[in-house]
Amino acid sequence: MSDVAGWGLAEGDLASDPLSQFEAWFDEARALVRLPEAVALATADREGVPSVRMVLLKGWDERGFVFYTDGTSRKGAELSANPYAALVVYWDPLGRQVRVEGGVVPVSDEESDRYFAGRPRGSQLAARASHQSAELADRAELDAAVAAETAEHEGADVPRPPEWGGFRVVPHLVEFWQHREDRLHDRLCFRRMGSGWAVVRLSP
Ligand SMILES: Cc1cc2nc3c(=O)[nH]c(=O)nc-3n(C[C@H](O)[C@H](O)[C@H](O)COP(=O)(O)O)c2cc1C
Numbered sequence: 001m002s003d004v005a006g007w008g009l010a011e012g013d014l015a016s017d018p019l020s021q022f023e024a025w026f027d028e029a030r031a032l033v034r035l036p037e038a039v040a041l042a043t044a045d046r047e048g049v050p051s052v053r054m055v056l057l058k059g060w061d062e063r064g065f066v067f068y069t070d071g072t073s074r075k076g077a078e079l080s081a082n083p084y085a086a087l088v089v090y091w092d093p094l095g096r097q098v099r100v101e102g103g104v105v106p107v108s109d110e111e112s113d114r115y116f117a118g119r120p121r122g123s124q125l126a127a128r129a130s131h132q133s134a135e136l137a138d139r140a141e142l143d144a145a146v147a148a149e150t151a152e153h154e155g156a157d158v159p160r161p162p163e164w165g166g167f168r169v170v171p172h173l174v175e176f177w178q179h180r181e182d183r184l185h186d187r188l189c190f191r192r193m194g195s196g197w198a199v200v201r202l203s204p
Pocket residue numbers: 038051052053054055056057067068069070073074075076132133
């Protein structure tokens with residue numbers, strides 16, 4: 001961590017909105033991190049019991065942060081029952097963590113169709129064959145489902161399964177954390193205030 005020791009995050013360095021700040025940090029992470037878009041996504045069930053797993057961010061703009069998944073998966077079921085999520089990413093070479101919290105809404109069918117159409121064919125067939133998070137008897141069951149989908153769509157486009165699509169985390173909080181010496185890290189947190197954002201500094 002000595003390579004980043006001394007780098008700080010001051011209020012004056014911060015962009016005026018969290019999206020611009022995320023983009024600035026992401027650009028720097030892209031040069032140094034193999035999969036900078038891999039984030040942990042936490043959801044919770046109706047009772048508030050949490051679960052967490054990695055997903056890939058496939059887009060972000062002023063509306064929020066988008067990932068794609070199977071809507072019938074465990075996370076999909078939790079999001080239907082309790083449409084809130086938290087994301088976290090840590091970019092080790094930069095000593096930076098970003099946390100996002102917010103409500104979750106499905107992206108439009110058109111947006112999901114566009115993204116699905118651009119995926120490799122093998123991933124499209126896998127999305128149809130795999131009922132994500134359901135129990136399998138064995139590996140052969142999955143392989144057989146993929147073979148069946150491959151045969152069914154031979155020579156044709158693979159349609160997006162209706163349950164598979166994008167979700168957008170619409171942030172009400174985005175925190176930028178910068179490692180500093182002696183655990184005196186910088187934590188600047190955007191909180192949504194009406195149509196804008198307020199920034200607060202949090203103790204490390
Ligand atoms: C680096 C990485 C990226 C992943 N990206 C995704 C993704 O974008 N979408 C997805 O559904 N699962 C992704 N997964 C798999 C999930 O972590 C998880 O196994 C799966 O979504 C089922 O989670 P659930 O049972 O909690 O719904 C990824 C796993 C890893 C390790």
